[in-house]
Amino acid sequence: MKIAVIGGTGLIGTRLVARLAADGHEVVSASRATGVDSYTGEGLAEALAGAIAVIDVSNSGYLDERGAKDFFYGSTLNLLTYGAAAGVRHHLALSVVGTDRLARTERGYFAAKAAQEQLIRRSGQPYTIVHATQFFEFLPHIADAATSRDTVRLADALVQPMAADDVAAAVADTATGSPLNGIVEFAGPEQFRLEEIVRRALQMRRDPREVVEDPLARYFGTDLDERELLPGSDATIAPTRFDEWLAATGRPVGGASAGSAPAAVSAPSAVSAPSAVSAPSAD
Ligand SMILES: NC(=O)c1ccc[n+]([C@@H]2O[C@H](COP(=O)([O-])OP(=O)(O)OC[C@H]3O[C@@H](n4cnc5c(N)ncnc54)[C@H](OP(=O)(O)O)[C@@H]3O)[C@@H](O)[C@H]2O)c1
Numbered sequence: 001m002k003i004a005v006i007g008g009t010g011l012i013g014t015r016l017v018a019r020l021a022a023d024g025h026e027v028v029s030a031s032r033a034t035g036v037d038s039y040t041g042e043g044l045a046e047a048l049a050g051a052i053a054v055i056d057v058s059n060s061g062y063l064d065e066r067g068a069k070d071f072f073y074g075s076t077l078n079l080l081t082y083g084a085a086a087g088v089r090h091h092l093a094l095s096v097v098g099t100d101r102l103a104r105t106e107r108g109y110f111a112a113k114a115a116q117e118q119l120i121r122r123s124g125q126p127y128t129i130v131h132a133t134q135f136f137e138f139l140p141h142i143a144d145a146a147t148s149r150d151t152v153r154l155a156d157a158l159v160q161p162m163a164a165d166d167v168a169a170a171v172a173d174t175a176t177g178s179p180l181n182g183i184v185e186f187a188g189p190e191q192f193r194l195e196e197i198v199r200r201a202l203q204m205r206r207d208p209r210e211v212v213e214d215p216l217a218r219y220f221g222t223d224l225d226e227r228e229l230l231p232g233s234d235a236t237i238a239p240t241r242f243d244e245w246l247a248a249t250g251r252p253v254g255g256a257s258a259g260s261a262p263a264a265v266s267a268p269s270a271v272s273a274p275s276a277v278s279a280p281s282a283d
Helices: 011-022 044-048 065-086 109-121 136-145 164-175 194-204 242-249
Strands: 002-006 026-030 053-056 090-096 127-132 151-154 183-187 191-193 210-213 264-266
Touching: 002 011, 002 044, 011 026, 011 164, 026 044, 044 065, 053 065, 053 164, 065 090, 065 109, 090 109, 090 164, 109 127, 127 164, 136 194, 151 194, 164 183, 191 194, 194 210, 194 242
Parallel strands: 002 026, 002 053, 053 090, 090 127, 127 183, 151 210
Antiparallel strands: 191 264
């Protein structure tokens, strides 16, 4: 099956392209680096020719709100238009758990993702929107966006993050199945306080920034309630735990609490994948 991966050179895209190719699919890795610009349309007709599925794992910057809205709107419209012309039978886009809730802040990143989702839902084309929780690999970027004078200020929220490899596996499986014409959620196997897991991710990189919980801190332009980043009870739970991922990345672990068990604060209540529940509930 021919599959076009938009954003095929990104964090998720590279993993996805490799996985789909290993499964025997004909994969087109499309991004500006490979001569395809989904925003301007350059190279898009050629990239989508003969594709059965289009997987959109492209991204704009997280901090440029206007840029994000322009990008996701223009790019998604192009992908849907060129996709329909090419006879694409499944449009899949990767988005973020809680986007609908977090989009209430009109000019934030999540408003841009919500507009992307709305365009897809209203396109009349067969689609699936995959909602994933925060990637382990993304935690340092959360810190960067929340840093002021060497202090990282994070909302008192819970997260249930997952490994980029697990995201790619979830997206690949979903894309090669039938379109669901709806949203499907994926999340990691453990919950953490946002501040705790970001601190651990920085320790791993020997990053000296102080991390503090601040109830008024915003998350990519949006205020945050405690459970808003968490998936619903029917989310599929990915296998890789944070400690396993840390060990597999092979980076030096620093800091006083490095090497200790992560402060997972509760287990998901409903899971649909094996080896997901192991942390005691502290809710
Ligand atoms: N970060 C998280 O924790 C998280 C959680 C859930 C969902 N998501 C979603 O996951 C998606 C992928 O994230 P990621 O971290 O893998 O992104 P990423 O590493 O930043 O990669 C973005 C990709 O988009 C491509 N791209 C950018 N502008 C393009 C354009 N005009 N035309 C074609 N390709 C373009 C980039 O390649 P070029 O620069 O070469 O064009 C790159 O391949 C995003 O939509 C994000 O909302 C993220």
